[in-house]
Amino acid sequence: MLAIDVHELRKEFQIQKNREGLKGAFRDLFKREYSRVTAVKDISFQIPQGEICGYIGENGAGKSTTIKMLTGILMPTAGDIRVNGYIPFKEREKFVRGIGVVFGQRSQLWWDIGVIESFHLLKKVYRVPDSDFKQRLDELVERLELQELLNRPVRKLSLGQRMRCELSAALLHNPQILFLDEPTIGLDIIVKTEIREFLKSINQRYGTTILLTTHDLQDIEALCSRVIMLDDGRIIYDGSLDELKATWGKGKEVIIQFAERVSLEELKRLTAGLEVAWELENSLTAKAFIPQQKGSVSEVLARVVGGRQIEDIKIVETNTDDIVREIYKTGSAAKPVEAVREEPVHV
Structure with missing residues (x-):
């Protein structure tokens, strides 16, 4: 069964043009001009249940826009989306009970109250039964070492501590699908490693489907068996990381x-x-x-x-960073033409 099924997905934004100078600003008050920008251009992909898939691309490639459509935050301009069998922006209340979301640069925790109070509020939002909540919370607190953090206000946590709490908050209701948008941004190598190991264990134990967007390709290598690569709103590669290395490795x-x-x-x-x-x-x-x-x-x-x-x-x-950088230079993930290596000259 498919966890995520996307066909011909498109998202366009209408952006206001600003005229120059005082005269231009005055004209904008009465008659505004707009341009259309297409962020996601008719993409299609399917992700089966239990897969960890990396969704990568340069800034502005359309990664975050796709995630926002998959989580129901944005409505697509065209195309069809099914996540856990639901249309995200139409069946919002039923849909959100089956997903967890972590945005690395945004928090779902309340800033001025203790972490445990945020967890209890999320319990009510997702309508998690008391027994399930206690069992899940105990497991997350132990695995992510949150014992000393539960009674602290979120604003007093370090970035690494907050990200561990954000992951717990996203998993309290045991979602079938976890969306991660830059979950390790700004973290040191020790915390990154801990989070990667935790995500692998969650996937193996519960079969949680994970869609991961990141600029840190070590996250991809550590977690993902499959990579979808986006460039200028279009998919330029969809396949295994091993195949990508075999094709582009020098x-x-x-x-x-x-x-x-x-x-x-x-x-x-x-x-x-x-x-x-x-x-x-x-x-x-x-x-x-x-x-x-x-x-x-x-x-x-x-x-x-x-x-x-x-x-x-x-x-x-050749590491993954070098491979991806080379692909974006050429604008295509098609198999490169092999160059003839000249025999080195010994002087």
Whole structure:
């Protein structure tokens, strides 16, 4: 069964044009001019129950607009949305009981009252039975270490503490779908890691569907099996993260430091027949470039170790940040044309 089903979704905004100068401002009082901006352009995708999906794109790509339509905050200009079987902006009261939402830069907690009081107010909003609420609250307090935070006003919490409380607030009613918009923004690496581990456990234990938008691609790598990439309101990639790496990864670079002087000719002889290009940095250090899916790092190292004593090895692989940056430069996630790698010249 599908948790989210989107067909030909479009959102347009009408934006007022402001004329320049005092005369222009005076004219705007009586006759305003508008332009139309399309933020989301006829996108379609489906997310099955229990999947963790990353929804990524540059600023202004349409990520947050999509999330606001999926959560019923905005009404689409055109297209069809079903979330948990409901049309979000039409069946609001029934719909919200099955979703949880965390906006990293907005709070759903009341600023001047204790965290536990906000939780009790949300209990009434979502009509959670007393027994279910207590069981769920006890579990969230233990897992996210909220014991010392419950009686503090939200305004006195650090960003990391507040985000742990925001996650708890979104999960108190045990939603089937969790929407996360920049949930780790501004957090240190320790808190980010704790939140990622918690989200994975929630998904595994309850089968919670998670749609995650973020600029931190380490969140995507840690959590998501699938990525939907948006550019200028259109989907340019929808598939697995492994497939994206396999298509766009440029291969691995192995830096080897030898115990004794080595020559380029000897390294070529040791790895004859393998897909590898060698380059000497100095008489003791060499780089081996191994193309993506065409060469084996272990086989190259086995050949070299068998013929030479090695002091140190470092393996460098194209990371997700580099891949996504390259895709946005080209404006397409289609398979790149392979460039011919020139044989390095040893001077």
